[in-house]
Amino acid sequence: MRSAHSLAFRQFEEVLSDIKIKLLSTDDTAVLEYLSDLSIPSTSITSPFQMTWEADSDWEPEDPSAVSSGSCMLIPVPLTEREGKLLRSVGYAEAEPATSTYQFLDDDTFILHTSYGQSIAEERIWFVSDNVRCRSSVLRTSGGSGVLQTSFASEVRRMPAE
């Protein structure tokens, strides 16, 4: 369940999504190709994964069956145990490849910063139980202080069927 808030227009968006997260091998072909393009050695990465999603938004009322979907490869490049970079084959705010910086706060909240051409995104992910996590995002103008949109997702883990 994801809610987005457009602050200037005081508009809410409600989205129901199915998200699949699949751990990839560090010698996965697509991973190695992506790293090769960026001249990053494969020994510097850990736990790459693939995210695919199907999202159903209430902002598409003319076609209730309209479902947007996508897929993205994410590759962590740790600098220390608590911080590093995250490579994304598709960005969050804009659909271009992106490099984010991440850190863990002292309660293990995961913080992700990404600069895009027109905007800056801060995302936070924290687990509220073993199988429920929250994810927030704040999107601001690349100039800096103008906050364009926030969003919040409550995500319930479902184990894949065998």
Add this chain to the structure above:
Amino acid sequence: MRSAHSLAFRQFEEVLSDIKIKLLSTDDTAVLEYLSDLSIPSTSITSPFQMTWEADSDWEPEDPSAVSSGSCMLIPVPLTEREGKLLRSVGYAEAEPATSTYQFLDDDTFILHTSYGQSIAEERIWFVSDNVRCRSSVLRTSGGSGVLQTSFASEVRRMPAE
């Protein structure tokens, strides 16, 4: 702008609220009376404040003008610079007086834990710019792991008219 997620029912709630926050004096009569009832010395508190709110929810479609409102006095009792207790004359999850514990994370995210009779609430507040803050809450059963509801608010500061 506040969104609530009922996880079991996959239901969204959208709320538009006006919140007023007023700093009180540490020798305010209502503050001193509240402390006296709890046998807490007034020298141990800092920056008590009063919150009043008017909330308009989309869950009351039969009467679009229905606005819920309330008021609550909050009194921080710091233990150190980074943690302490927060006394509330009215609780968040249940309308009883409550004592929360708070702490600041290393990026100054404010975390508040409150145990009620039937539930446990965790709230987080963080500023994303000088005048925009985010506030999330997670409500779980007092047993522990069952997550009942989450919520997320994007709050824009408006200076009071003189």
